[in-house]
Amino acid sequence: MTPELGIDRLLDQVRGRLERVDARTAYQAQQDGRAVLVDIRPAAQRAEYGEIPGAYVIERNVLEWRLDPHSSARLDVADSPRLWPIVVCQEGYASSLAAASLQDTGLPLATDLAGGFAAWRAAGLPVTDPLAH
Template sequence: MKTAHDLVAAAKARITEVAIDQAPAAIRAADVLIDVREADEYQAGHIPGAIHASRGMLEFRVSSTPALSPRDLKLVLYCKTSGRAALAAAALQDMGYLDVQSIAGGFDAWVAAGQPVALPAMPAFE
């Protein structure tokens, strides 16, 4: 029987992972940056410019969003540490997307590298 670790390792063997030092350039070159973490993780802080599509809903979200239908879009994905993003990247490849990358180390590596984080705006009380 396969474990989650086995599934992630198999996914990582067939996807492209971008090293954290090359992630900013990959994001600039991408058409879409997708955060596949859960909604509460995204709301707590995310990479600027990222759209949210949790791993559990990713295939449904991209299938129902016309702007995400072209299979030649350059997609960069991330999660907390890279496991969910690897599984998501493999799923998108299975759906026919041709240029999918995952950020090695995920959001944790992004933060550790001192990269910018978008935080939710706090309401102004007057």
């Protein structure tokens, strides 16, 4: 029987294999076309806080199917295992677990945005106006 990790230990474990990026690095990688930003936040959070222009909105429950290059349900952007997805959640916790799952699916470059959408907004990077929805 495997000893229980607990969420904090699990989070530390998965983050140990991620090369997490800060908001400015994520923005530059998106602008250069080297990475795709993947927003996994629920609709309610996106409506309340806004969205990152150009980010792919993919609900967490279908994330692996949409980004796995071998999945018949994949998005067109997910055509190679060399895809560099940067996963974004609200504060940078769920995104770490999701990025690790993408690595397990066969996307070795998958990572997440440290601090999540909150860090993106705090860095003064572009966001949609949540009231515009």
